[in-house]
Amino acid sequence: MNIIFFMIGISLLLALGFFGAFLWAMRSGQQDDLYTPSMRILLEDKEPTTTDTPA
Template sequence: MSIIYFLIGSSVLLALVFLGAFFWAQRTGQNDDLYTPSMRILLEDEQPEEKKSDRNQI
């Protein structure tokens, strides 16, 4: 029966650690902009491809 008290205490302690990490991430601005990184790949300019005739002249 004493193991159940240990497991409950450990789970509460682990939950408090994760809650503290969440609040730290919010305070330091880790989740400020979630939209831009996913759209950046769509908005980047593509590099122009070389012409095939330029590559064959080597």
């Protein structure tokens, strides 16, 4: 019977930890831009410029 109370306490602490991490992520702005990351692969990178000067 004691193990049930122990497991309930551990699960509540774990749930509070996940909830705290969720609140931290929302307050720090990690969920602000949902469109750009999915389109970033489609955007072309600039071609690197090379100089032909001898060293």
